[in-house]
Amino acid sequence: MSSPTALCAGRVAVVTGAGRGLGRAHALALAAEGARVVVNDLGVGLDGSGGATAPAQQVVEEIRAAGGEAVAHCADIATAEGAASLVATALDAFGGLDTLVNNAGFLRDRMLVNLDEDDWDAVTRVHLRGHFLPLKHAAAHWRSEAKAGRVPEARVVNTSSGAGLLGSVGQVCYSAAKAGIVALTLVAAAELGRYGVQVNAIAPAARTRMTEETFAATMAAPAAGAFDAMAPENVSPLVAWLGSAASAGVSGRVFEAEAGRITVMEGWRPGPTADKGARWSPAEAGEAATALLARAEPPQPVYGAR
Template identity: 75%
Template sequence: MGLVDGRVVVVTGAGRGIGRAHALAFAAEGARVVVNDVGAALDGSGGAAGPASVVAGEIRALGGEAVADPSDVASWTGAASLVSTAVSAFGALDVLVLNAGFLRDRMLVNLGEDEWDAVVRVHLKGHFAPLRHAASYWRFEAKAGRAREARVVMTSSGAGLLGSVGQGNYSAAKAGILGLASVAAAELGRYGVLVNAIAPAARTRMTEGTFDMAAPASGFDAMAPENVSPLVVWLGSRESAGVTGRVFEVDGGRVSVADGWRHGPCRDKGSRWSPGELGPVVFSLLAEAGSPEPVYGA
């Protein structure tokens, strides 16, 4: 018996990289998997059903159950179709792993409107739209007395936690995902849905051009995408009961809880401040709060 035996899992962006690793890892632990990938290039252009079909075929060749889905998850109808595929193919949906994305990196002074819109659309709307349709399904099931013990795992990034130079569009979208995860965890718990996010680091098409992530000739490959998936599988299992609204950084053999925005030091005058009074107040607050983590690439 696998950790997620019989559970129905959708993984978006599962044709390559981390998403592919997730799909294979879920299948290895007994899940029935919907492998979603629109088959786009790294910059989001083009598209083909091939990558999703290849991964689904790999799972079936290993004795697992999988179907391919080429829907555009940032499209309202595509996201609805994805949820319908899971229910029609396997009779249910238990786990939604949101992973699809691409890059169009530019420094802010060179970042075009189309490059902003495209990245925010795929990363942020590509998380919201499938979540919205899955949530409607889970609410219906819960009201019918068939709560699914559902799980959602969203994919942010260190860029979403701390920012990354040259990736203003990507950083903003990934930060937005963290906000969405917090709200979803608060709203969907009543239907038995737990929502968490990860900020992974691994060698993929999106990172090979940015970092030196060459695989070692021997020994532990700390940047292998497969290192990220065990945590995602666990978060998708029933064993993760009670864990919701959290963000985990994961890479290599390291797992940590990201300690996000919190209320910090405060001064309350009890009445309105004048602008001239606030300089000493702000500097004293900053001294108590300490320095923020540096932006990646700064």
Template identity: 55%
Template sequence: MGICEDRVVIVTGAGRGLGRAYALELARQGAAVVVNDLGVGNHGEDTGERPGEQVVAEIEAMGGRAVANFDDVADWDGGGRIVQTALDTFGGLHAVVNNAGIVRDRMFVSATVDEWDAVMRVHLRGHFCTSRHAVDYWRAEAKAGRQVDARIINTTSGAGLQGSIGQSAYSAAKAGIAGLTLVQAAELGRYGITANAIAPQARTRMTEGAFGEAMSRKEDGLDVFAPENTAPLLAWLCSQEAEVTGQVFELLGSKLWLSLGWNDGPSRQNDGRWPAEKIGSAVAELMAERPAAKPVYGTS
């Protein structure tokens, strides 16, 4: 028996890459999976493909349960239909995995407002719509006196936690998702809902374009950036065992760690309001005392 036996899980963007690896691992662990995927390209363009159907076929071939869904995660009504697919097909819902995303990589000086809006729509609005409908369902269950043991798993990124050259829109969206996760965890615990995020370091169509050959690294026979490495962590976060909330997890190959996030650093106290002429020397002292930050991706 797997750790997600009899759980019902929605995975968005589940046709390829990480989403596919998540859906397959969840099925191996006993979950019934709603495989949501629009079949679009890296930039959100229509390809006419339906990879979600192939993932469903793979799950059914292993004896699992799955259903394909082709709604747009960033469409309000579409998010509702994704949740309703789970309820109509499997009779319940226990977890939402917000994985769908696109990229519009561009140096900030060349970025356009349309590219910015497209990235924000899929990542931030996409994380909102499906989860918001799921929370409506779980909250109603809790108010009706039924026990809720629900999970939201969001997808942030090292780009959002520390920044990435050439990815200002993507970095800003992923930073917003990390902040959203903290708020969801604080607000939704009363209904029996946990919220956590993963910052995957994995080889996908999006990361291969940005990092290329570096994503093929192997260590001691382990394919360090294989999407399958992250899938067991995701499955655990969807399970009843995972009572942790408000955390951001990172995983690279065989290394798993928690992100600490923003926290108070060193400080200086002045006698009354700080005069402008004293701030420079105080900041220099603070910078000398603070721990070194992780570098922005793409910087030396």
């Protein structure tokens, strides 16, 4: 299954939520580029319920059938024990860890006034804590390697979303968690660069279990032989490159990836400003803010807003 470029030859990659959809596509793409892959997946339903080992093991078998190397990991990476065992699995099975792709997640969509705190906690737990804990344990390993004089060429690819960048009606907890992942990415990139670790994020748009109903309602299925713009495999080449040594020097960035398009996302930057040099009165502050807004770029619309 090797690619002519073999960008990830000799590397060990971990992909969370890799039993289906984007995670599966990322695991296969990394393996095709020569990586040995730890395929993590709990095998839960779309809402996070249930669990099974079959999805992860099926991807492992796909990689092996194509001539690659892979092992399954089916623990909960949103727990300290599960995240620690994820890193330990890579070290035990393949003797190292070079690339971490954080991808696991599920949905419990509700309008804000209808959202239960248990649903909020469940979604932010798997998306945000499920990014933080694997990253923490992988970073601890890489820091130890760097302090021992073995500075790694480590790569982390986190998964945000357009919902995290712009917001999405009916997805307040998902949007908040995905926005948190962007901030996590920026801070981790700043803190871990000294240890040879690069951290980036993607905001993918593709047909997965979480999006299939949306795309089914808005897009027709591609004709036979035509380019499938919503295939998750369209996103994975960027992930494979970011996860390779070839991406040297790229860190703290967010990329939107959809169909055949890659966009470098540019986040909060200072816009129009006014400085009185003293304290504003409320009325003055309002006048100044109104004048500044007239000069500012209008915000991008929230997904689903009318």
